[in-house]
Structures are given as structure tokens and as C-alpha cells.
Amino acid sequence: MTRLADTPEPPYFAVIFTSLSNQADTADYARTAQHMLELAQRQPGYLGVEETRDDDGVGITVSYWRSLEAIAAWKNHADHLDAQRLGRERWYNAFRLRIARVERATAWSAPDSSDT
Amino acid sequence: MTRLADTPEPPYFAVIFTSLSNQADTADYARTAQHMLELAQRQPGYLGVEETRDDDGVGITVSYWRSLEAIAAWKNHADHLDAQRLGRERWYNAFRLRIARVERATAWSAPDSSDT
DSSP states (O other), X not given: OOOSOXXXXXXXXXXXXXXXXXXXXXXXXXXXXXXXXXXXXXXXXXXXXXXXXXXXXXXXXXXXXXXXXXXXXXXXXXXXHHHHHHIIIIIEEEEEEEEEEEEEEEEEEOTTSOOO | OOOSOOOOSSOEEEEEEEEEEOOOSHHHHHHHHHHHHHHHHTSTTEEEEEEEEOTTSEEEEEEEESOHHHHHHHHTOHHHHHHHHHXXXXXXXXXXXXXXXXXXXXXXXXXXXXXX
């Protein structure tokens, strides 16, 4: 799977979700996170996602969307609301959620690389 | 060190840098990355940074800035230009760089957590 997102020309929107996991209940977390990724990809206006998490439990997920309306619809999807509740109840010590309008973007690949 | 950034009320700007490391030369990379973080923190208009990288070499660094002018000045800082060149020559297989205007932000901490 490609880990860097190939997004269209700006403008579009980004949801920057940075979190500190409590590193408990990791199997359930991983299953839900995977389900959310797959579900997000089927939402109208979805453009891509990039995510990573280190061994200290610091995770960053950036998802890209065509419009604020698409973000609002995804935020209020029933399964996603459940996952958000579980996140607060069981998985996160803290998080930050920021919604931003992407104004400019650059993509680069090494000349001798098969890219992502 | 706090791993999630406490940023002021929007609007402000985010530089979303997502990269795929070639996982070579990691000591030099780590040293330069640390130097860049420390240098960024001393730039005018710097608001905070969040970053993480997983074992596959997928890294996301989001830095927050007061203005596009602050981002442009940091981009063109001499030491940073050197690091950008080294990144392309030695450390990355691919990257994406996006500049975005943060419109909305939420911070959350677990009630029983000492936060970040």
C-alpha cells in the first residue's frame, strides 16, 4: 500500500489528527482504526490519508478531503461517531484535531526510487 | 517533552511534511532532524511542532506558524536549505509538503490523564 497520498492540485482540505495513545487495548484499537480507514475511503469527497505512529504512542493521521462539507459528513458518520467515543473512553490520553485548508503542495520522489 | 502542540486559537498555518525515509544514514539524519527542530523553535512566528515516524520509515512532521511569511523565512534559512538538500540527496525516497491554513482546532485530554 502506498503510504504517501497523491492528492489533486490545491485547494482542498486536511484533517490533522495528532494523538497520544495510552497503549492499552491495542488489538481493538488497530481493528477499529483499520475499519475507519476503509470506511473513510468510501466517503464522498475523500482524497487520501497519511498516517504513522511511533513506539511512544504518538500518532499522526492526516486525511484529505474535497470540501468542509465532506469532512462534516465523515465526522458525523454513525460508525465514526462510535469510534470517536471509544477513542475518548479507551484509547487516547490526549489528542489535537485541526481542520485546515491546503493552499500549496509539493510532491517529490528520489530519481532512483520506486517511490512510495 | 510534550509531544502534542498547544497552539493558539486559529487561524494560523501548518506545514505538513510527510516522508518515506530510505532508512540509511540514520545517525546523521537524527542529528540533523534534531538540529532543525531546535532551530525552528527559535524562528519568528513558530507556534509548535508535532512529529512521529514508524518502523517502516513513514514520518509525519507538522509544524505550526503564525503566518505564511514566517514559513517562507524558515524555508529559506541557510541551515534549513542545507538540510533540505541533504534530505533529497541522502535520506528520503519520497516526500509530500503541504502548506495549509488552520481554520478550526480542538484539544482534548483524558480526565484521568496527566496529558501529554
